[in-house]
Structures are given as structure tokens and as C-alpha cells.
Amino acid sequence: MSENQVTEVLKHIKYPNLEKSIIDLSLVDEIVSHENSLNISLKIVNTQAFETLCDTIKNNTKLKEIFSNINVTNKVQPPKKSLNYGSTQNPNNRAPYAKNIIAVSSGKGGVGKSTVAANIAVSLAQDGYKVGILDADVYGPNIPRMLGVDGESLKWSENDKIIPSINFGVKIMSVGLTTPRSDTPLVWRSSVAVSALIQFLEDVDWGSLDYLVIDMPPGTGDVQLTMAQELRLTCAILVTTPQMASIDDVSRAIMMFKDVGVPICGLVENMSYFITPDTKQRYDIFGSGTGAKLSVDYGINFLGEIPLSMDIRQNCDSGKPPVVLKDEVIRGYYKQITNKIIKNN
Ligand SMILES: Nc1ncnc2c1ncn2[C@@H]1O[C@H](COP(=O)(O)OP(=O)(O)OP(=O)(O)O)[C@@H](O)[C@H]1O
Numbered sequence: 001m002s003e004n005q006v007t008e009v010l011k012h013i014k015y016p017n018l019e020k021s022i023i024d025l026s027l028v029d030e031i032v033s034h035e036n037s038l039n040i041s042l043k044i045v046n047t048q049a050f051e052t053l054c055d056t057i058k059n060n061t062k063l064k065e066i067f068s069n070i071n072v073t074n075k076v077q078p079p080k081k082s083l084n085y086g087s088t089q090n091p092n093n094r095a096p097y098a099k100n101i102i103a104v105s106s107g108k109g110g111v112g113k114s115t116v117a118a119n120i121a122v123s124l125a126q127d128g129y130k131v132g133i134l135d136a137d138v139y140g141p142n143i144p145r146m147l148g149v150d151g152e153s154l155k156w157s158e159n160d161k162i163i164p165s166i167n168f169g170v171k172i173m174s175v176g177l178t179t180p181r182s183d184t185p186l187v188w189r190s191s192v193a194v195s196a197l198i199q200f201l202e203d204v205d206w207g208s209l210d211y212l213v214i215d216m217p218p219g220t221g222d223v224q225l226t227m228a229q230e231l232r233l234t235c236a237i238l239v240t241t242p243q244m245a246s247i248d249d250v251s252r253a254i255m256m257f258k259d260v261g262v263p264i265c266g267l268v269e270n271m272s273y274f275i276t277p278d279t280k281q282r283y284d285i286f287g288s289g290t291g292a293k294l295s296v297d298y299g300i301n302f303l304g305e306i307p308l309s310m311d312i313r314q315n316c317d318s319g320k321p322p323v324v325l326k327d328e329v330i331r332g333y334y335k336q337i338t339n340k341i342i343k344n345n
């Protein structure tokens with residue numbers, strides 16, 4: 001069997017949990033065949049995925065018929081150790097009341113973090129978990145509107161704790177609930193913003209939580225680092241859109257979380273495509289497949305794609321997260337992501 005024929009066989013071997021083959025994803029480094037020996041070198045960052053692919057290739061019947069000796073090696077060396085940012089190696093535990101703390105983050109702004117965070121939180125609550133959501137975007141707090149509590153303001157309990165707002169079974173805290181109007185600007189230095197968040201972690205009556213979902217501001221700044229230092233984050237979920245500008249930015253966010261030692265639960269590709277309501281034709285407005293490729297390159301899980309949808313935008317604007325609505329298809333996108341998160345933690 002020639003090397004080209006081996007390539008043809010490998011075109012049918014899919015990367016675990018993805019619809020693309022290792023050839024489509026350019027993960028094969030070299031193929032060398034000699035008589036009954038076949039050596040394949042792959043380029044796979046995720047060691048678990050490498051082991052799965054190794055077994056699949058070695059047990060492939062077409063290859064086994066020809067080659068009695070199949071070797072699969074990985075060109076990618078194990079990742080280098082974390083840069084050790086000191087304090088993030090042993091983070092404080094400002095939220096001991098939460099069993100799992102999940103940060104929803106992105107490199108770029110406006111890619112859909114808050115939408116994903118709000119829907120995941122409600123979806124977890126629908127599954128019977130005790131859930132809180134902390135809007136850590138102090139300069140652009142959108143969670144109150146998305147979860148329909150934007151008219152509410154801060155309440156204090158008798159023991160001087162802040163009472164979170166509650167809707168759809170989720171406890172909600174946001175700087176947006178502390179300002180008199182939704183258009184009140186917050187002109188805070190980042191140290192003040194960070195102190196406000198610490199207060200929300202410590203002085204809010206969260207009760208005991210199965211999941212605390214944190215909606216992060218965009219980027220890799222003070223808030224992200226503080227959260228990694230002050231909380232034992234279970235993991236981070238990264239949201240991106242398919243276009244390269246967003247992919248570049250989310251790559252930086254992935255590296256930041258890896259460097260500060262926060263496990264990454266996976267990547268969500270939002271606004272992946274648009275299906276016209278009349279002709280049902282699909283348009284890949286921002287490109288396609290880049291999120292899946294990125295997750296392979298960085299060895300992180302791909303949690304799913306969410307299309308660009310007018311219903312998602314309209315309902316989020318009016319305080320009804322799509323997971324509470326009847327539309328099974330739209331609910332399904334977020335449910336699938338939530339199920340993967342529950343499985344991974
Ligand atoms: N899949 C989608 N289809 C259509 N609109 C969407 C989708 N996801 C999010 N949106 C809309 O895009 C806008 C931005 O989303 P969102 O606020 O969740 O982004 P973000 O990443 O949190 O932004 P920021 O960086 O400003 O915090 C919102 O109006 C939201 O309703």
C-alpha cells in the first residue's frame with residue numbers, strides 16, 4: 001500500500017468527538033511505509049485524543065490487512081509546565097460555598113459570553129442544580145437584562161448580606177443591580193472594580209451552590225487574573241466566533257488560563273452560521289470550522305456550535321434566555337453544551 005493510499009484510509013479516521021478527519025485537520029505529520037511496516041507520525045496536543053487515535057489507527061482493518069507492524073508516534077511533545085505565576089498556583093478560596101466555579105470567558109468582546117453564561121446557568125438550574133451567576137463584567141453588566149431582573153435593585157438581609165436577585169431558579173448578582181439606572185456609567189479604576197467583585201463573592205447571600213457561573217469581561221486583564229487568584233476555578237469555558245480576529249484573541253485567553261493553571265472545560269463557537277428562515281440555506285458568515293480546529297490545536301474540548309439566530313438575540317434582549325423557551329432546536333444547542341460541562345466536572 002502506498003503512502004497516498006494510507007492517506008486515503010486516514011481520511012476516514014475522525015478526531016474524537018469531531019466530524020472532521022485527522023487529514024482534514026492537518027494532524028498527520030508523516031507517513032512512511034516499508035514492506036509490512038507502517039510508521040505514522042501525528043501532531044496532536046491532547047494526549048488523550050492521541051491515545052484514542054493511536055488505537056483506532058492500529059486497529060484499522062484495511063491497514064492491518066497489509067501491515068503487520070504499525071507504529072504511531074506523536075510529534076508534539078508534552079506541554080511545558082505552567083509559567084508559575086506564584087499566587088495563582090495556590091489560589092484563595094473566596095467562594096467555599098460553591099462546589100463548582102465555572103468562568104465563561106473570551107478574548108474578544110461581543111462574541112456571546114454573557115448569552116452563553118446566562119443560558120448555561122439556567123440550563124443547570126433546570127437540571128436541578130443549585131446555581132448562582134456572578135456578572136463579573138463590571139463596566140458592561142448585561143446579565144440582569146438577559147435574565148429579566150434589570151428593574152431590580154440591591155436588597156440587604158438582616159445579617160447585612162446582599163440578597164441576590166433570583167429568576168429561572170438562578171441567583172443573580174451584578175454591578176448592574178447596584179446602579180439606579182441601566183445607563184448609569186461606572187467610572188472605576190480596575191482596583192475598585194476588582195474589590196467590588198470580591199465583595200460580591202464574600203458578602204452576597206449565595207447559600208450553598210452546586211455551580212457558580214462567572215460571566216467574565218472580555219480579554220485577559222485584571223479581573224480574569226484576580227478571579228484565578230481569588231477563586232478555586234473548576235474550569236473556564238471559552239467562547240469565540242469563527243472569524244480569525246476572534247480566534248486570535250481567544251488563543252491568547254486559552255494560553256492565559258493554561259499559564260495560570262486554570263483547567264479549560266472547552267470551547268464554544270458562537271454565531272457559527274446563519275440559516276435563512278425562508279429558504280433554510282446555510283451561510284457561514286464569519287467562516288467555518290475554525291473553533292473546532294482551534295480546540296484540536298490547543299488540545300481542549302470542543303463543546304459545540306451555536307448559530308447566529310434572530311430568536312436568540314430577541315429573547316436575550318427581552319430577558320428570556322432561549323433555554324426557557326419552547327424552541328427545542330435552540331434549547332438543544334445550550335443543553336448539549338451544559339451536558340458536556342456536567343460530564344466533564
Ligand atoms: N447565537 C447568537 N445569535 C444571535 N445573536 C446573538 C447570539 N449570541 C449572542 N447574541 C447577541 O449578540 C450580542 C452580544 O452578545 P453577548 O452580550 O452575550 O456578548 P459578550 O461576549 O458577553 O459581550 P461583551 O464582551 O460586551 O461582554 C447580544 O445582543 C446577544 O443577544
Ligand SMILES: [Mg+2]
Nearest residue numbers: 113114137142
Ligand atoms: Mg458580556
